[in-house]
Amino acid sequence: MANQEPLDLVIMLKIVEYVSSRKDSFSGSSAVDGDLILNIINNMAPGSSFGVRLSNDTINQETAMGDFYQVDGQAGAVGREARAENNTFNQIKASAPIDLSTLAAELQSLRAAMRERATSPDEDVAVAAVAQAMVAAQKGSDTETRSHLKQAGNWALGVATTIGTTVAAGAIKAALGM
Incomplete structure (x- = not known):
C-alpha cells in the first residue's frame, strides 16, 4: 500500500483513460458517457474531491464527498465522533474598532481631569x-x-x-468587559 498512488489521482487517471479510449466513437461530438462518470464519482471515498472542466472553460467549483466542516471561531472538537475533554476555553468578546485619534484627544482631557481629582496612590x-x-x-x-x-479601571x-x-x-x- 505504501507505493499506491492517492485515490483522487487514480480516479482522475481512469476518467482520462476512459475519455481517451472513446475519442473515436464521439462522432464529432464532445459528449462523454455521463452515467459512467457519475458512477465513478459516486464511488469516490468520503473526503475525496474533484474539479470539473467543461467546454474548455474551467469551472471553479469543488465538490466534497462525505462530511464537510467549516469552523470560523473557536472549536474544541469538530467532525464525526470528535471528542474534547478536560479543556478550558477563554472567550474574548470582539469589540468595535476604536477611532484612535479621537480617543487619544479624549484621553488627554481625561488625564488632565484625573490629575486634578487624584488623591490616592x-x-x-x-x-x-x-x-x-x-x-x-x-x-x-x-x-x-x-x-x-483596562488597567485604568473603574475610577477612570x-x-x-x-x-x-x-x-x-x-x-x-x-x-x-462591560
Whole structure:
C-alpha cells in the first residue's frame, strides 16, 4: 500500500483513460458517457474531491464527498465522533474598532481631569495608565491602548463619564468587559 498512488489521482487517471479510449466513437461530438462518470464519482471515498472542466472553460467549483466542516471561531472538537475533554476555553468578546485619534484627544482631557481629582496612590496609578493608553493610541496601537485602559479601571471610567468624554468612556467600558 505504501507505493499506491492517492485515490483522487487514480480516479482522475481512469476518467482520462476512459475519455481517451472513446475519442473515436464521439462522432464529432464532445459528449462523454455521463452515467459512467457519475458512477465513478459516486464511488469516490468520503473526503475525496474533484474539479470539473467543461467546454474548455474551467469551472471553479469543488465538490466534497462525505462530511464537510467549516469552523470560523473557536472549536474544541469538530467532525464525526470528535471528542474534547478536560479543556478550558477563554472567550474574548470582539469589540468595535476604536477611532484612535479621537480617543487619544479624549484621553488627554481625561488625564488632565484625573490629575486634578487624584488623591490616592491607586488613583495616581490610574492616571498613569490613562497616560500610557493615550501614548499607545497616538502610536496607533489598538491592543496596547485597550490593555492600558483596562488597567485604568473603574475610577477612570467614572471620571470619563462625569466630564463627558464618551469615546474614552466607551473604550474603558469595552476594555473592562462591560
